[in-house]
Amino acid sequence: IWTATPNPLEVHGDVVEVTIEGEFPPKYFEQGAAMYVTPVLRYEGGAVAYDAFTVKGEDVAGDGMVVKYKEGGTITFTGTVPYSPDLNASELFLVPIIYSAKEGTLPTEEEVLNSGKYYIIPDVKVDDGVIHTSKYILNNELAAISYHAYKKETLASSSAKIFFLVNRYNLNWRVPLNKLDANKEKLAGVNEFLALGWKIKDIEITGWASPEGEELFNRDLSESRSTTAHNYMIKEMKKIAKQEGSCLKIECPKDEVNWDITWQGPDWDGFMTAVENSALTDKRAILNVIKSADQANREEEIRNMILIYPEIEDDLLPPLRKATITVNCYEPKRTDEQIMAYGLAHPDSLKINELLYAATFYDNEVDQLAIYLSAIELYPKCYRAYNNAGEVLIRMGDYEDALVMLIDAEELKPDDGAITNNFGVLACHVGDYENAEEFFFEAQEQGINVDYNLGVLAILDGDYAAAQKLTGTPDCNHNTGLLQLLNKDYDAAQKTFECAPADALTYYLLAITGARQDNAQLMLENLMMAIEMDPELKIEAMYDREFLNYFDLPEFVAIVQ
Structure with missing residues (x-):
């Protein structure tokens, strides 16, 4: 009695494996006899054979699986053949x-x-035949999009003292x-910045x-x-708002602006840095004295040093007696709607990050490609666009x-993980899975998460x-x-397909x-839906051994005929 497992056969990876078991009753297999068995998968127009195996009696020398005459016995053979679609509608025969x-x-x-x-x-x-469901994998490997780097909110600042x-x-x-003059220019620069009329985030003083x-005196002094x-x-902003050509629209700066006003007392860090960068010959000794003095004595130590080093008072301390002013504004931006429209209609009016951002608003490939091609034309050195x-x-x-x-992208940015990953995705789409795997491992070394893509290859x-x-x-x-289906977790597979x-x-x-x-x-319900959407699946289903038990069911026959 011969049996084969699985039945029907199944393709996993690129091979079709079979396990054949032969059961021989007592006093059947002669002691001096041998049986040469060739498993053959036959299909219309051809055949492919597994490796042959030999069963032999107990007195026979040489290779083979022994079956004793009196007791009989069971032998097991496992073999593989490379898969091809021709095997889907095949039959496995033993030729003994x-x-x-x-x-x-x-x-x-x-x-x-x-x-x-x-x-x-x-x-x-x-x-009977080969189930090839594992081949219904989709090349939905995850490609990597280079980030547009566009920021919807950008702060600009201007500072003075x-x-x-x-x-x-x-x-x-x-x-x-x-x-x-340098300090006057800084203060004038703050006024010019305010005159632009950009939205003010806050003003730090x-x-x-x-x-x-x-x-304690210094604490109060810095507050004042x-x-x-x-x-x-406040006075300057009122003046700026009234100037001709000014875009600053404000009436009461004290109330309309978010002021961030602080006072820090003595600027010890600034003093230490000034000493460190000075030309004082004994600056190391000065720094050590200040660092070793306790909080209560540090001020006195500086006063003593001023008597010895008058340049401390002349050059180092005056820059520390200050108030810093920083105006933070939001850089004006186009709206998302404008960027989206300009991406197709006026791409030359957008900066590169805006162009790449514009492409994210479109779902169809034609518009996305048009924007990226515009980006390449306008910014030919931008590897992200390629x-x-x-x-x-x-x-x-x-x-x-x-x-x-x-290739153009890689020339502009060698060793970029996103580009390398996409070479792997492209290789998958053309069936070059061996090179795809190499690309994915290389992209992984370059910092890209390619787990899903490697998982798809593992299914294959x-x-x-x-x-x-x-x-x-x-x-x-x-x-x-598909993975749940192949792992025989049918309830989970059904739920996944129903929402896919x-x-x-x-x-x-x-x-x-x-x-x-x-x-x-x-x-039946889903097979009918599948064939309505893709009539070529009718022939696929007619020979698919997944439906072997339904080949004679009238409702099935009506769908696939």
């Missing part, structure tokens, strides 16, 4: 030849037939540092004091200096042009456990459902899910 093997077993069919003492037993059918005399907080433009004074700067800015155009062309099935785009290799771990089984994903994109292949796999659960209604 019994021969006298007094001289030992013979290794080939030709030698057996030339031995002169043989008997060809009628072929035995043991299996007001300086004060020692222990004073009144505004005095005769202070030497205030009279410097911070008061400081030089550290030679008493701590920040107040002086605050009042100064990479993203390549990704769109892959989705459009234009693999030749996609390759050109990715028949390693479903690794595939499930790598893909993470995302919800409503075609390949997730409703295309012909999804309905077809739902029909298979129903067939495997002996749910004829689920099978």
Whole structure:
């Protein structure tokens, strides 16, 4: 008695494996006999053979599986053949030849037939066709889009300082540092920035004091200096708002602006940095004295040093008696609607990040590609535009042009993980899975998460456990459902397919899910939907061994005829 497992056969990876078991009753297999068995898959127009195996009696020398005469016995053989679609509608036969093997077993069919003492037993059918459901995988590997880097909110700032005399907080433009042209330009720059009329986020004002004074006094002094700067800015903003050509629209700056006013007391960090950068010959000793002194004595130590090093008072301390002013504004931006429209109609009016951002508003590949091609024309050194155009062309099935785009992207940005990943995705779409895997591993080394893509390849290799771990089984994903189906988790597969994109292949796999659960209604309803969307699936289903048990069912026959 011969049996084959699985029945029907199944393709996993790129091979069709079969396990054949032969059961021989007692006193059946002669002690000096041997049987040469060739498993053959026959299909219309051809055949493919597994490796042959030999069964022999207990007195026969040579290779083979022994069956004892008195007891009988069971033998097991496992073999594989490469898969091809021709095998889908095939039948597995065993071709046994019994021969006298007094001289030992013979290794080939030709030698057996030339031995002169043989008997060809009628072929035995043991299996029916090859289930190829694992080949319904989608090349939905995740391509990598280069980030547009557009920021919907960008802050711009302008800063200046007001300086004060020692222990004073009144505004005095005769202070030497205030009279410097560089400082005047900074203050004028703040006014010009405000005159642009950009939306003000806030205005930061911070008061400081030089550290030679008493701590509490310096704290109050720095607060007064920040107040002086605050009042100064209120007056300036009122003036700017009234100037001809000014875009600043404000009536009461004190109430309409978000003021961030702080005071920090003595600027110890500024003093230490000034000493470090100075030309003082004993600056290391000065720094060590300040660092080693306790909080209460540091001010006194500085006052003592001023007597020895007058340049401390002349050069280092005056810049610390200040109030800093920083105006933070939101840079004007186009609305999303404008960027979207300009992306197609006026791409030359957009910056590169705006162009790449514009493409994200469109769902169809034609518009996306048009924007990326405009970006390439306007910004030919932008590798991101080439990479993203390549990704769109892959989705459009234009693999030749996609390759050109990715090559150009790589020339501009070698060793970029997103580009390398997309080379792998492209390789998958053209069936070059070996190189695809190499690209994905390289992209992984370059910092890209390629787990899902490697998981898809694991499905193709028949390693479903690794595939499930790598893909993470995302919800409503075609390949997730296929993986669940192959792992015989039929309830989960059904739920996944039912929420996956409703295309012909999804309905077809739902029909298979129903067939495997002996749910004829689920099978028939979804098979009908699949064929309505893709009539070519009619012939596919007619020979698909997933539906073997329904080949004679009238309702099934009516659908596939």
